Amino acid sequence: MxxxxxxxxxxxxxxxxxxxxxxxxxxxxxxxxxxxxxxxxxxxxxxxxxxxxxxxxxxxxxxxxxxxxxxxxxxxxxxxxAPAPAACLILKERGLRPHLLVHDGVRSEFEQVDTSNPNCVVIADAGDGFSYQNMNKAFQVLVQLEKPVLISLGKGRYYKETSGLMLDVGAYMKALEYACGIEAEVVGxxxxxxxxxxxxxxxxxxxxxxxxxxxxxxxxxxxxxxxxxxxxxxxxxxxxxxxxxxxxxxxxxxxxxxxxxxxxxxxxxx
Known part of the structure; x- marks a missing residue:
């Protein structure tokens, strides 16, 4: 001891x-x-x-x-x-308008943030929202920007639920990093x-x-x-x-x- x-x-x-x-x-x-x-x-x-x-x-x-x-x-x-309130502060401070690839359960945290004409992407653990269509939309937003900004709420590989291990946001963050040739800013x-x-x-x-x-x-x-x-x-x-x-x-x-x-x-x- x-x-x-x-x-x-x-x-x-x-x-x-x-x-x-x-x-x-x-x-x-x-x-x-x-x-x-x-x-x-x-x-x-x-x-x-x-x-x-x-x-x-x-x-x-x-x-x-x-x-x-x-x-x-x-x-x-x-x-x-928690990462969502911290991300909102960063978005407001830098005048960033995010395309949100997030779970519906956390979307309310971004109600006061301007999401029109996005100039960045915020990615979180979107769960079933991580479809090809949604990932591709985030990719399209990023790839057309002169200076793409990807903000990720964490970079975990997996987490535990009662039913077993579940894939986390980090894997999807890495996919967008690779596709766009950029490095995400991790909040969390x-x-x-x-x-x-x-x-x-x-x-x-x-x-x-x-x-x-x-x-x-x-x-x-x-x-x-x-x-x-x-x-x-x-x-x-x-x-x-x-x-x-x-x-x-x-x-x-x-x-x-x-x-x-x-x-x-x-x-x-x-």
Whole structure:
């Protein structure tokens, strides 16, 4: 346990991924991962600051929080850092008018954004909306622009639902990058700006915070590149091979969020 004491010393805040850490999505909205509801409650009753940091792009923040509250989690919309609101700020700041290749569930986040005569494409996890016709339309918008701009809400390869692993936005983002000879701008994990935004909301420096996620690259690697510590849970999209990843090594591996919280409450902020 001394090793955990060293790894967790000085932690004052926790960033929690949502999908694969708190719950697995699926039919009927999904199911909480065993012990996660209680784990979040214990964290919020402690001295540690807590923020939820997600790449969820099939639901608006409001709908996501509503789902999580129905599943029993103590969470409010203001505690969630999500890519769609961040993307809207970027679009407005740069005068960009997006063609939206997004899920209907998140379209409401872009209601205040001008989408006429598009001069960029925003892509998110569109689910069944990733048809050839819709992908081709996004390609056509990009390829006719002198300086094409592709903004992607995350770059995940896959995620976990109760029915199994599901293809994520990253694969479709890469297809458009390849077809247009461009590089997407990623809003969401593992973007450093996204993590910095969450830290700013918490009022903490990177070395004072720890990320808990199920994605070895997006959650763990992204957080560590920002100077944070990161734990990987063996739930969600976790694969045993993640513990031997050639480029990213978590500061610790835990079976689930409940175990992570046990360790944090024992060793953090000391």
């Amino acid at each position: 001394d090793a955990w004491g060293e790894r967790l010393a000085g932690v004052r805040g926790v960033l929690l991924d949502i999908s694969g850490v708190l719950y697995d999505g699926g039919e009927g909205g999904g199911t909480p991962i065993a012990g996660s509801v209680e784990a979040v409650a214990r964290l919020k009753q402690s001295r540690l600051k807590v923020r939820f940091c997600t790449n969820e792009s099939q639901k608006s923040r409001g709908k996501l929080v509503g789902l999580l509250r129905r599943l029993g989690f103590d969470i409010s919309e203001g505690e969630v850092t 994990k593992p973007s450093p700006e996204f993590f910095k935004s969450a830290l700013q909301e918490m009022g903490l420096e990177a070395h004072q915070a720890i990320m808990i996620g199920d994605d070895i690259v997006g959650d763990v690697g992204g957080a560590q590149r920002c100077g944070m510590r990161a734990l990987q849970v063996r739930t969600g999209k976790f694969r045993p091979s993640d513990e031997h990843h050639p480029e990213v090594k978590a500061d610790g591996y835990v079976d689930n969020l409940a175990e992570a919280v046990d360790l944090l409450l024992q060793h953090a902020d000391k």
